[in-house]
Amino acid sequence: MTVKSSSMGYPRIGENREWKKLLEHFWGGDLSEETFHREAKQLRLSYLRKQQEKGIDLIPVGDFSLYDHVLDTAVMFGIVPTRFDYDGGRVSLHTYFDIARGTKGASASEMTKWYNTNYHYIVPELNDCKPLLVQNRPLEFYREAKQELGIEGKPVLLGPISFVLLSKGYEPEQTREVIHKFLPLYEQVFKELENEGVRWIQIDEPALVTTVSDEVRSLYKEVYEVLHQSAPNLHVLLQTYFESVTHYDDVIQLPVQGIGFDFVHDRGENLKAIKEKGFPLDKVLAAGVVDGRNVWRSNLDQKIDVLSELTNEIELDRLIVQPSSSLLHVPVTLKNENKIPDVLLNALSFADEKLQEVVLLAMGVKEGKEAIRQEISSSVYAVQQLNQSSYRNDDVAQESSQSSEDIKRKAPFHVRYELQKKSLEIPFLPTTTIGSFPQTKEVRKQRLQWRKNEISDKAYRSYIEKEIEKWIRIQEEIGLDVLVHGEFERTDMVEFFGEKLNGFQFTKFGWVQSYGSRCVKPPLIYGEVSFEKPMTVRETVYAQSLTNKRVKGMLTGPITIVNWSFVRDDRTKAETANQIAVALRAEVEALEQNRIRIIQMDEPALREGLPLKKELQQQYLDQAVYAFKLATSSVENETQIHTHMCYSEFEEIIESIKALDADVISIETSRSHGELIKAFEDSTYEQGIGLGVYDIHSPRVPNQTEMIRSIDRALQVLPENLFWINPDCGLKTRRPAETIEALKVMVSAAKQTRKRFLVHE
Numbered sequence: 001m002t003v004k005s006s007s008m009g010y011p012r013i014g015e016n017r018e019w020k021k022l023l024e025h026f027w028g029g030d031l032s033e034e035t036f037h038r039e040a041k042q043l044r045l046s047y048l049r050k051q052q053e054k055g056i057d058l059i060p061v062g063d064f065s066l067y068d069h070v071l072d073t074a075v076m077f078g079i080v081p082t083r084f085d086y087d088g089g090r091v092s093l094h095t096y097f098d099i100a101r102g103t104k105g106a107s108a109s110e111m112t113k114w115y116n117t118n119y120h121y122i123v124p125e126l127n128d129c130k131p132l133l134v135q136n137r138p139l140e141f142y143r144e145a146k147q148e149l150g151i152e153g154k155p156v157l158l159g160p161i162s163f164v165l166l167s168k169g170y171e172p173e174q175t176r177e178v179i180h181k182f183l184p185l186y187e188q189v190f191k192e193l194e195n196e197g198v199r200w201i202q203i204d205e206p207a208l209v210t211t212v213s214d215e216v217r218s219l220y221k222e223v224y225e226v227l228h229q230s231a232p233n234l235h236v237l238l239q240t241y242f243e244s245v246t247h248y249d250d251v252i253q254l255p256v257q258g259i260g261f262d263f264v265h266d267r268g269e270n271l272k273a274i275k276e277k278g279f280p281l282d283k284v285l286a287a288g289v290v291d292g293r294n295v296w297r298s299n300l301d302q303k304i305d306v307l308s309e310l311t312n313e314i315e316l317d318r319l320i321v322q323p324s325s326s327l328l329h330v331p332v333t334l335k336n337e338n339k340i341p342d343v344l345l346n347a348l349s350f351a352d353e354k355l356q357e358v359v360l361l362a363m364g365v366k367e368g369k370e371a372i373r374q375e376i377s378s379s380v381y382a383v384q385q386l387n388q389s390s391y392r393n394d395d396v397a398q399e400s401s402q403s404s405e406d407i408k409r410k411a412p413f414h415v416r417y418e419l420q421k422k423s424l425e426i427p428f429l430p431t432t433t434i435g436s437f438p439q440t441k442e443v444r445k446q447r448l449q450w451r452k453n454e455i456s457d458k459a460y461r462s463y464i465e466k467e468i469e470k471w472i473r474i475q476e477e478i479g480l481d482v483l484v485h486g487e488f489e490r491t492d493m494v495e496f497f498g499e500k501l502n503g504f505q506f507t508k509f510g511w512v513q514s515y516g517s518r519c520v521k522p523p524l525i526y527g528e529v530s531f532e533k534p535m536t537v538r539e540t541v542y543a544q545s546l547t548n549k550r551v552k553g554m555l556t557g558p559i560t561i562v563n564w565s566f567v568r569d570d571r572t573k574a575e576t577a578n579q580i581a582v583a584l585r586a587e588v589e590a591l592e593q594n595r596i597r598i599i600q601m602d603e604p605a606l607r608e609g610l611p612l613k614k615e616l617q618q619q620y621l622d623q624a625v626y627a628f629k630l631a632t633s634s635v636e637n638e639t640q641i642h643t644h645m646c647y648s649e650f651e652e653i654i655e656s657i658k659a660l661d662a663d664v665i666s667i668e669t670s671r672s673h674g675e676l677i678k679a680f681e682d683s684t685y686e687q688g689i690g691l692g693v694y695d696i697h698s699p700r701v702p703n704q705t706e707m708i709r710s711i712d713r714a715l716q717v718l719p720e721n722l723f724w725i726n727p728d729c730g731l732k733t734r735r736p737a738e739t740i741e742a743l744k745v746m747v748s749a750a751k752q753t754r755k756r757f758l759v760h761e
């Protein structure tokens with residue numbers, strides 16, 4: 001055996017999103033189940049073949065999914081919430097999709113972020129389940145690869161500790177008990193794989209990089225001891241990623257044959273631990289050196305150096321070279337990108353290119369740099385060229401990334417509050433919305449035609465203006481207090497700004513899976529970000545010109561832009577966020593100069609960027625608060641800054657939310673009202689705040705009693721003179737009729753509530 005190359009997981013979506021199309025055809029009823037399965041299999045095999053052709057030694061099998069790998073794990077154990085059709089045995093394809101997508105009568109399982117990525121998994125509901133192994137998925141996919149392609153695959157399976165920690169439906173103190181319920185099933189999977197003659201299985205345990213309780217920590221040993229006993233001849237590669245392992249000493253002693261580390265997103269900690277504490281002689285070390293989460297080409301020279309440091313600790317034939325994580329998080333291939341400038345294109349690497357890098361590195365570490373000299377120099381050259389290009393050398397913008405002055409609003413909140421109340425004529429219990437109004441088929445059609453140059457700028461603009469006008473009138477009629485222009489000119493809240501700021505590049509096919517068949521195309525922040533010209537002034541001012549009510553300007557915040565993009569890796573995210581903040585500040589000021597006195601800067605992605613380790617979280621939050629303030633603090637006291645967030649797990653971050661010093665914050669609430677109210681019981685919030693009074697994710701129009709109930713519940717913990725009444729989130733996915741109806745109910749609920757207060761006073 002010698003240095004091996006490996007892949008930990010490959011994108012599911014296909015070069016042209018074939019996978020997405022296949023799923024959507026099937027859901028749309030255009031395909032029989034048989035055809036669907038046949039085509040899915042063709043895709044799956046083509047991905048394996050591709051990895052084989054690239055020369056990857058250990059090819060993952062079972063990482064492919066028809067929706068989500070956490071859901072796959074749940075259904076192989078027969079975990080199906082009782083509201084869905086299921087009476088034991090293998091879970092049918094229809095039930096599988098029902099859990100993920102919901103049915104008329106049963107809501108879908110919750111979905112949430114996969115660690116600190118933008119991939120969402122389906123949260124298994126374990127409530128009193130009696131798990132049973134109803135499908136040995138890893139074995140099936142192992143057999144398929146072997147029969148069809150002669151590939152000795154490496155089955156990938158989510159490990160029991162991470163699986164249970166990612167699930168819900170039990171109390172934290174039951175964790176051990178619940179893991180032990182699943183353990184026999186994992187044993188059975190392992191035994192069957194061993195009998196089949198499988199050599200390596202990759203067990204993903206990303207939980208090992210997070211902060212866990214001592215109880216969970218003590219489970220590592222227990223669990224892996226049991227699994228080892230059950231199949232002593234199966235080689236277990238315990239795989240971690242997204243950070244450094246939290247308890248290195250514990251982890252290296254586990255009875256497994258190999259351990260996988262992330263050497264890209266570990267802040268140098270994994271390598272340091274290995275150098276300081278050594279690595280066991282009897283284990284294989286899988287080295288994730290090629291960034292599995294970002295799109296930059298590896299500097300092969302530096303990567304070989306890292307690998308060489310490892311080979312000081314272990315023998316060559318116990319080293320595996322691989323990406324830092326599954327390649328699920330990066331686009332498939334650069335091959336079809338023909339609009340990206342060369343200097344940037346040469347410095348990029350998507351999944352297919354990354355696998356090539358892995359293979360080269362395996363060869364380079366085995367035979368020495370000389371063996372891949374040419375490839376090393378071209379990679380070093382490409383990275384250097386980009387770094388030295390004018391894109392990355394703009395002094396003014398560079399300075400903005402280093403911003404560190406103490407920034408704050410001119411006066412504290414209570415002073416601003418009085419000034420704003422007067423000059424903006426904000427009524428008691430004001431009503432507003434979060435920004436977007438329905439993006440109808442027609443809106444999207446117009447935009448597409450404009451993008452394809454089928455209609456002129458002028459025609460498109462006048463269409464957008466007509467929509468704005470229509471919705472200004474609608475809002476006036478409904479009787480909302482603070483109006484919005486509706487965001488009809490935006491497809492996506494990050495893309496819109498990325499296309500107008502300097503330093504961003506958009507790809508043609510750079511899709512990554514977000515959840516289910518839903519893919520996103522994150523922009524690449526590759527250069528110095530700077531403000532070029534006003535981005536939102538035209539539409540906002542136009543909307544304001546139509547009405548005597550106040551129109552709120554709508555911007556996306558720096559942290560959300562950073563978290564939903566691929567960012568430069570030659571500087572910190574915080575520096576990039578500051579640079580974006582300075583550019584956005586120019587927009588805020590432009591709006592203000594144009595007499596827009598209410599400006600909202602959305603930060604829906606603030607919380608999801610929270611580091612996986614507790615001890616790193618405060619620094620992240622402080623930097624996020626800094627960037628937000630950098631973007632919003634230069635305005636006059638009379639200008640009201642709003643922000644919006646789409647989640648409500650606030651307890652841990654409430655101090656940072658306060659520190660943003662926004663005049664008004666709106667928060668999504670409906671899906672977890674109780675918990676949120678509790679957060680505000682435990683901690684007082686004394687600036688303007690709107691807790692969403694109805695859920696916009698459903699077409700259902702709630703009645704007035706329900707809305708009044710949510711308002712009343714919020715008013716038990718929040719002062720009424722600071723309270724705003726708004727929906728949970730933007731309305732772009734809703735239909736016009738239901739939007740109008742729901743907002744009417746909302747406004748009348750607000751009026752009712754106002755009356756009650758005035759009577760009492």
Ligand code: GLN
Binds near residue numbers: 436604731732
């Ligand atoms: N202003 C945006 C909208 O209304 C906010 C979207 C979001 O929070 N994700 O669509």
Ligand code: ZN
Binds near residue numbers: 644668729730
């Ligand atoms: Zn939202």
